[in-house]
Amino acid sequence: MESGAGPWTPARRKESFRPPAPHMRERYTGKMLVWINGQISPPADAKISIFDRGFLYGDAVYELIRFFDGYGIEMDRHRSRLARSLRKIGIAGFEPERMDSICRELLEELGSGDATVYLQVTRGVQIPRMHAPAENLEPNVIAIATKASPLDRSAGPEKVRTILLEDERRVRCDVKATNLLVNVLGTMDATQAGADEPIFVHDGAITETASANVFIVEQDRVITPPLGGSRSILPGVMRAQTLEIAGELGLRCLEERVSLERLDRASEAFITSSRRLVAAITEIDGKLVNSGTPGPVTLAIHENMLSRIEGAIAAFSTH
Incomplete structure (x- = not known):
């Protein structure tokens, strides 16, 4: 050097x-949609409980997938890594194979095959707040699709x-x-x-x-x-x-x-x-x-x- x-x-x-x-900020076209437990909404309308363990503790795992022209880069590896992360921290109730259909649904609504999809699975909502998670919590699944630039060689x-x-x-x-x-x-x-x-x-x-x-x-x-x-x-x-x-x-x-x-x-x-x-x-x-x-x-x-x-x-x- x-x-x-x-x-x-x-x-x-x-x-x-x-x-x-x-010039240092990431360049997006600005259009964004949010998927929460099967419901799609614009960012301003996306809501989740303040008692969600992902919000309170960072008790959640995630993946970010880049799409070009509708094709998700390394989807198999993303699914495998998500499954591994869920297993490592003991979150049950979400099958990583669902990631594909969630992404497809979001991209169709977004109207663009060039995007990033951030998918997060939290351990779920627990009231009252405590460090030890309760049994049989229902995970919350959140996905955010953001329109991005096409492939440019x-x-x-x-x-x-x-x-x-x-x-x-x-x-x-x-x-x-x-x-x-x-x-x-x-x-x-x-x-x-x-x-x-x-x-x-x-x-x-x-x-x-x-x-x-x-x-x-x-x-x-x-x-x-x-x-x-x-x-x-x-x-x-x-x-x-x-x-x-x-x-x-x-x-x-x-x-x-x-x-x-x-x-x-x-x-x-x-x-x-x-x-x-x-x-x-x-x-x-x-x-x-x-x-x-x-x-x-x-x-x-x-x-x-x-x-x-x-x-x-x-x-x-x-x-």
Whole structure:
């Protein structure tokens, strides 16, 4: 990496948070619909009990699925991960297979096949409030569909600026739960530092960002932190696809500890997520990565991923 402004520390966090500048906000067309337990409504009319355990405790799990032209990216992996998350925290009463029909219903009402769908399953409503959940609670299911941009090959991978932050999260980061306060604070710190994402650091090694998995490139090797390391990370669906793509491109795929020294020596770095697909890390703590541009491996993986999606859309549209 090339020298720059230097590390960010949470001590510089301001009590009064300034929202991100317009160019740093996610670009949506604005149309949004909400599905709650089978009822679709506009956002202003969406209501849920204040005694819902998801609201009170973050006692809920979620998935975010990106749709292009009606095709949901990696739906099988999203279903499997949702089933795993529900099982890990003991929420019963919702079958992950229902996710498909909920998404289809929302997209039809939205009138767009280009969207994100955020689906959340909470443990349900419990009165009075108490930490120990009652038996046989009925889960609440919430889905939010937001119209998004269509697939655009000409745009290239998004560029993200990052900062390094100590990972203060709890250990069960492998469960996609809604308790994301540290992720929120980290993103606030990144925004205040003029960046887009925090890269969390635990015991001298990186884990993930607030909303994505991290990869680095060393010559012909693509490396990402392991799922079963000293600090658990989320098994991202696009992380899994990226490892497949890198292998198809003839690259060596390694799931290994990525120390800060190793990150500093990397020729390229990028993140993967359902929302961003592949995005190039162009800056870390003010230091440029690959002169602030996406590197050849990042570009190749991004290009291959778009080709995969286009092929899947074509197959989906013929059914």
